[in-house]
């Protein structure tokens with residue numbers, strides 16, 4: 137994203153913001169409420185079109201030329217804070233549905249899964265550590281397990297970029313640790329942007345943290361670098 141600005145009724149939610157996420161990188165975005173984190177995600181996914189600036193996916197795909205479905209189709213997907221899985225379907229069926237509703241495979245919606253598709257579902261079940269629960273109804277899962285299932289549903293679509301909004305809200309300590317492991321295991325194959333308020337969690341997953349403030353990038357660096365930055369301390373503590 138280069139020099140992106142977004143205004144709502146004259147209020148600058150993003151102000152000449154530039155951000156570069158590397159291929160396969162796991163990046164954390166932090167910043168106080170109102171800093172522009174949600175608006176930034178909205179711009180990447182096409183929900184909000186900026187007033188100015190440019191947003192490119194790779195060298196050639198101009199995201200400002202694409203609408204939301206086309207951006208999703210290009211491999212950029214988003215997970216919101218609240219898990220949205222189908223409670224009345226089993227874990228396996230949720231993943232099956234995610235696979236079949238991918239536009240590239242939707243003609244197979246009413247077909248039986250082939251062995252390659254079954255293997256993919258089993259791979260994802262391993263990744264999200266839910267193979268033993270595959271026949272359980274999703275509604276019977278714990279909150280943390282539902283979050284992982286939803287990440288698994290995104291994985292079924294083989295995304296290149298995953299935008300993840302506050303993944304550990306409401307999780308137990310153990311679930312938080314498992315979520316950190318999961319996200320770390322996904323970096324490299326996917327670029328992942330995580331918005332999160334819990335600084336310990338951010339420290340446990342991110343090599344690089346971007347701090348937003350008043351719609352711009354205040355600073356970027358390792359967790360140690362940004363936490364010791366006097367501007368960051370001032371923004372968070374208002375000192």
Ligand code: ADP
Pocket residue numbers: 144145147148149167168169170171172173174175176
């Ligand atoms: P964050 O996610 O970091 O809390 P947001 O991106 O939600 O920040 O919001 C940035 C600023 O833009 C906030 O002051 C918010 O009130 C404002 N804002 C966000 N969306 C809208 C909107 N649709 N209409 C008006 N103002 C908005």
